[in-house]
């Protein structure tokens with residue numbers, strides 16, 4: 001048998017099978033603070049793009065993660081957790097989450113299977129329904145609960161809203177994540193890829209550096225300190241030897257917090273810097289010289305310029 005006649009066709013991106021069209025679409029990941037949204041984004045993209053800590057309200061702005069699967073480019077949007085906001089910073093975070101949903105072709109509602117159907121989850125489902133968004137349900141942290149609890153939990157949630165599909169995953173162990181990736185790749189609409197196929201995120205490196213430092217602040221300080229802290233990259237200098245010098249400022253809202261962050265004999269800020277530098281060297285694949293400066297700036301969390309500096313539009 002000879003080869004079937006070939007007809008001229010436009011070049012296809014690597015990975016697309018014959019007969020497949022390319023696909024591309026935005027998928028917003030929403031849920032309560034601490035549901036595991038950022039962990040799932042990192043797991044799906046196979047890269048650490050969005051910072052993760054055991055504390056709620058870690059993510060402050062939308063983070064794009066690009067998942068390539070076959071001929072599909074799935075543009076995953078990690079969002080801040082949705083909660084009842086008080087400060088201007090909080091309002092801007094929640095507004096960023098809803099903008100993520102409005103701009104998306106599909107929304108994943110991530111629910112912590114251990115926490116179950118909380119008031120917060122009910123409120124988010126109601127708001128999603130009001131906006132008439134295409135929505136899938138993803139139960140996360142299935143490694144923490146007995147398997148027999150998942151069915152009643154799913155039933156309770158699908159009674160609240162007509163989710164198109166339900167998935168059960170563990171973003172930490174990776175359980176169920178491949179099935180979700182495959183379903184997403186098939187579900188995004190046909191269309192050209194919007195980003196180069198080897199890009200992982202649209203996050204600028206300066207912002208990524210500030211986030212990695214903020215992650216260490218979240219991990220190494222407690223109570224209100226992490227929530228009253230923000231980090232900005234002030235200076236980025238590529239050196240001729242291939243290394244990079246990064247200067248970042250850690251802003252704290254209250255005088256007492258400065259002393260806590262610096263720690264006895266500067267020990268805490270030293271540890272924050274050392275761990276952040278290690279992480280950055282891995283992420284940027286080069287040697288990193290990181291210099292941290294702690295400054296007090298009362299009311300930064302109500303300041304438009306500071307919110308803009310961390311990528312949040314001012315909600316007014």
Ligand SMILES: Nc1nc2c(ncn2[C@@H]2O[C@H](COP(=O)(O)OP(=O)(O)OP(=O)(O)O)[C@@H](O)[C@H]2O)c(=O)[nH]1
Nearest residue numbers: 033034035036037038039054057058059081141171
């Ligand atoms: N056991 C278990 N822990 C998980 C899982 N997914 C996330 N976590 C943990 O849950 C905590 C919160 O994870 P994040 O990914 O920061 O949660 P988030 O939804 O992005 O939180 P915010 O950014 O604050 O809204 C971290 O300690 C994660 O390690 C999971 O599948 N199983």
Ligand SMILES: [Mg+2]
Nearest residue numbers: 037038058059
């Ligand atoms: Mg997060």
